Amino acid sequence: MQTATIIGSTGLIGGHxxxxxxxxxxxxxxxxxxxxxxxxxxxxxxxxxxxxSDLAAFKEGIRGSDAVFxxxxxxxxxxxxxxxxxxxVDYNIPVNAARCCAETDGKQFLLVSxxxxxxxxxxxxxxxxxxxxxxxxxxxxxxxxxxRPSMLLGKxxxxxPMESIAQAISKSLPFLFxxxxxxxxxxxxxxxxxxxxxxxxxxxxxxxxxxMMALLK
Numbered sequence: 475m476q477t478a479t480i481i482g483s484t485g486l487i488g489g490h491x492x493x494x495x496x497x498x499x500x501x502x503x504x505x506x507x508x509x510x511x512x513x514x515x516x517x518x519x520x521x522x523x524x525x526x527s528d529l530a531a532f533k534e535g536i537r538g539s540d541a542v543f544x545x546x547x548x549x550x551x552x553x554x555x556x557x558x559x560x561x562x563v564d565y566n567i568p569v570n571a572a573r574c575c576a577e578t579d580g581k582q583f584l585l586v587s588x589x590x591x592x593x594x595x596x597x598x599x600x601x602x603x604x605x606x607x608x609x610x611x612x613x614x615x616x617x618x619x620x621x622r623p624s625m626l627l628g629k630x631x632x633x634x635p636m637e638s639i640a641q642a643i644s645k646s647l648p649f650l651f652x653x654x655x656x657x658x659x660x661x662x663x664x665x666x667x668x669x670x671x672x673x674x675x676x677x678x679x680x681x682x683x684x685x686m687m688a689l690l691k
Contacts (some may be wrong), residue, residue, distance in 0.1 A: 475671050479505040481571050482546035484668040486628050490664035507535045526567050536574040541671045544568045572610040582617040584667050589624040618678045619670045619688040628660035654682045
């Protein structure tokens with residue numbers, strides 16, 4: 475994993491992922507594909523500003539990557555309830571990233587999805603995540619790792635009052651949650667992704683809470 479490319483480096487998981495990859499001596503180059511320039515600077519960081527709807531630019535941004543980490547996502551609040559705009563971010567970007575990875579002979583694709591992802595779900599969010607997973611599974615990428623966290627623990631840039639309340643409850647009463655649905659720190663999801671990238675296992679691997687925590691040992 476000489477060159478690791480990140481999509482979604484300004485998000486909760488992506489921010490931890492960026493920092494961890496930059497601090498990892500085993501990785502020579504960390505490339506961040508972004509809509510606008512980052513404030514972060516580092517000798518091995520390459521920031522590539524692109525329009526994600528420009529597939530030619532997207533492909534060139536991914537070309538030469540040994541591993542592509544995709545942690546992109548939006549919220550109803552950010553897109554003001556517009557499901558088409560939501561799909562443009564949560565479906566189009568990861569699926570196009572995976573296609574570009576396959577078309578440029580990328581070895582690994584690591585995706586942040588969600589617990590409960592199911593293309594047949596009646597829930598818009600879970601159905602969308604399931605559709606993304608299905609499409610990526612079809613692509614000829616040697617190693618695909620799918621991460622399905624439940625509630626994420628960590629400090630976000632934007633305010634989410636209900637999520638903060640849920641986080642407080644989950645920390646004080648963790649035994650209430652079945653293993654698959656246990657809350658997990660965003661930093662641990664990122665650590666698990668880096669560990670999985672180093673394993674480079676062939677085929678498709680799906681990681682829920684238990685599998686992610688096992689990767690940290």
